[in-house]
Structure formats: C-alpha cells, structure tokens
Amino acid sequence: MAEFAIGIDGGGTSCRAAVTDRMGRVLGTGKAGAANILSDLENSLINIVASARQALEDAALDPELAYKLPAVVGTAGANVGDYGKRIEKALPFANGRVVTDAMIALQGALGDADGIIGAFGTGSVYNARRNGNIWGIGGWGFVVGDQASGARLGRDLLERSLLAHDRVCPPSSLTEKIMAEFSGDPERVVEFAHVSKPKDFARYAPIVFEYAERDDVIAVGIVKTAVNAIAESLDALLWPECPSICLLGGLSKAYYPWLDARHKALLTEPKGDVLRGAVELAAKLLQNDAGGTP
Template identity: 30%
Template structure:
C-alpha cells in the first residue's frame, strides 16, 4: 500500500486505575483498532501508567496494520490523576515517540465523548465518583478527591459502607443485615474477623466488588443497604443539580454503577439526563483534533 507523506492517525487514550482503553482512527474518524491494556493512573504509579499507555498504543497499532508507524500518530490522552499539577507535568514531560501528544484529564475526555461537544456535563459513578461540566469556555469539577476521602456514591464507597455495616452489626451496634451473609458468601468466609483479615490491604478496586451485593440487598428491602444507596444516590443527585446550575446544556451518567444508581436518585434529575453519545476514548480523539486545529 502506498501511503501519503501527510498521512496521520488519531489515537485516543482513556487511562484509569484499572485499565487503559485505546482507539486508533483515521482522518474520517473511522475506527481502525481498539485495545485494552493495564492500569494507567500516573498518580498511583507513573511508570506503570506509561507502560500501559505505550503497550496499548503499540498493540492497537499492530491490530490496525500500523506497526512502526507511531511517528504518524496524533495522540489525545485523558488520564486519571493528572488533575494534580505535579502529576500532569510529569506525564507532559514524557519523551514519547508520537508525532504529537495532547494531555488532559479522564473527566474532560469523558465529557467530550458523552456529548461530542465542549458543552455538557457528566456524573461519573464507577469504581470512583465525581462530576464535571464545561460551559462557555469554563469548567467545573466536583469531587475527584480519591478513595477513601472522596468517591461517595461510587462502587468502592458502596463496598466500604457495606463492610462497615456488617462489622457494626456483628458488634450489636447496628441492626442485623443480609449484607453479612452476602459478603460471607462472596469472600468464602464464615466470620467477620475473616472479613477484617481480607480487607487489611484492600484498595478501591477490592471494595468495589461488593457494590453488586449492596444493590442486591437494597432491592430486597434490607435496611442497612437501603441507607447506603440512599445516601450515595442523594450525593450524586446533588452533584447533578450543581452541574446543571453551572450551565451545562446536556447531562450524562457514566460508570459501572451509574445505571443501578439511577433508580435511587432524584427522578427530576434523571429526567434531565441523556445517554452518552460516544466513549471517553473517542472524546480523547476529539480533544487531540481540537488542539491540532488551534495549534
């Protein structure tokens, strides 16, 4: 195949604490390849993040038949953790092999992808949680403080509260809850002291695995589980209303627990919510294209 010297390819990278999603597109924004690699949160581990990004792009390039063509790649990267200026600078200083590379937060690309526009807002409710909006060249970030200090309404927060409820119930300081049996079964343990042992070095991903049990118990009317989801849903609803008050024209919810949370959130807010138009990695491509056109 004869390729033009002006040939270029757009690469979108969505990097988070559990995985890195990569898409390669041509000038017509047709998808040439997708790939998912490992964790890519530079705040948690800079070296691991760079390795995951590099591997993801390299493997996607192979799938697209573009191996050794990385000098033609214009990369947009939206990464968790780069909202911290120190971390942003560390990643921005990376001597990468690409034609050009444009860096922003994972929230920014999620918003761009969800609305295919610089005007809109997202409530993220996955392993972590936060809110982000752009309006009239201004932006608003709510939360993004990380687990366990923040991330209320997230999968990790739900799991943490489930464990707390089970341990309080075991001490007779909280009513009995079906979460006890559900966590025993999931962890294959028979006592609360074994749960304590399991969580000694637990991170947000570990706690997030219990979120499904919280929703299961809540749907069956368990008092402890209902208290947890009601508290988390109220927080996410408050975030949503604040984003709309900021002036966002369109609101979307994304993340692994977002669909389950909608049932418990303020239904007036949910009536305002729209389905995401596209993925965060597509938003990363849009971010790169916008920067290339203005540079």
C-alpha cells in the same frame, strides 16, 4: 502534514488506542498494559506507546508512524503537579497532548455539548462542561471521599453489619448474610477491612443494590445515603440551562431508579466511551494542525 492521529485512553487497568482520520473515523485499535502515571511513569509511557503502535498495525499502517503523528492521551493524574507536562515531553509523538481521564470521558459521553457526567465504579467523580469550560468535583478516594463509590457502599455494609451484630441497630437479611460469610465473627470482618483495598470493598456493591431492590432496610439505608451524596454533588454542578446528565461506570445503571426526579429528568445515554472521547480530541488536534481554529 499528517493524515491520521491517535487517541489513547491511558487507563489504570489497560491502555487502549485508536487511529483516527480527520473526521473521527477509526481505522484501527490497539491495547497494552496499564498507565498509572503517578505511581509508575516509566511503564505508563511504554504502554501508551505500545497501544499506539498496535493500533497503527491494526490499521495496516507502519508502527513507526507513531513518531510522526499527533496524539491525545487521556489519563488520571494528568492535572497533578507537572505530571501532564512531563509526559507530553517524554512521549515520542509528533505532537502529543496529555489531558485528564475526565476530559476524554466527558468528550466521549457528551461530544461537544454542555452537560454533566458522573462516574460510579470503585470510586466516584463528577465533571461538567458549560460554554466550553470544564470543571470537576469529587474523586478524592476511598478514605475521605468517593461518597457514592462501590468501595464506600461496601465499607458502609460492613460497618452496618457490625452495628447489627452488636444489636446497636436491628439486623436485616443482608447483614445476617454478610456476618454468616465471616462465620458470625466480627473479628474476621475487622481483619478483612484492614487488609482490603477499595476494589475489595466494591465487590459488595452489587449485593447492596440487590437487597435494596428487595426493600432490605439496611441496604436501602446505604443506597439512600449514597444517592443523597450524588444529589448534593449534582446540585453543586447544575446550572439552570444544563441540557443533560450522563452517568457512567459499572454502578450507574444500578443508581438510575434511586435518583431524584429533577436529576432523572436530565439523564441521557452517553454518546460514546472514553476511547471515543480520546479519538474525537485527536481528530480535533489533526484539524487544528491542518490549519483549523487553534
């Protein structure tokens, strides 16, 4: 019977793994390349395993143990079609469970408690757990979703800068700064927009918040539009006894002062990060394998 398990955060930038004992104590960690299972399944599998082997070495254990231990992998796309099942079958662990990135983020932030998490980075997505039931909304991407994402804040800024350039709305310090960056040439803004990826637009998010804090009218308008979208999504998830809301991701702190009072009242700091969530789920798997409640 295994003494250890491996928790893995299979992220789009890198895979992080940790070896845990039954109590959730971390004995070693490892890191490898990205897991993007929808676009590159083969390399995702390689990187997931590499991070696990590294974590075992870090824990002064034999990396070959990977094939004998249970593991929990959290990764985006695990709920799309049969991708999750395909990865579970392909992974070499003794008992491999593949869950969504939302599942490990939720476990990391809330532990076993009920509550809501909202994540705001290049994209935006929300998840909730109520009486053990987990469900999520948002996260539909830059083109037709992710209303409070950094990418949308940046896209909004460029759109409003062009409207200000055309004098359809009054320019602000921020729109003038942005147009100056593009040499005052709207064609260059359009060109940037057409070749840019969400993360390129998201680079403008910090400056939107910076100017919003200084009462720049356009920046405040952009932030308030996004905050309104956050409020609508949180309200769609909230229930009367919901104990807490956790905001995660690079932009979460920037949104704090702008949130509605009724949501602010529920804000709590995340207990741990996504890797912590994977570790906790791995420890639970180990307990169950040992004959605990399945």
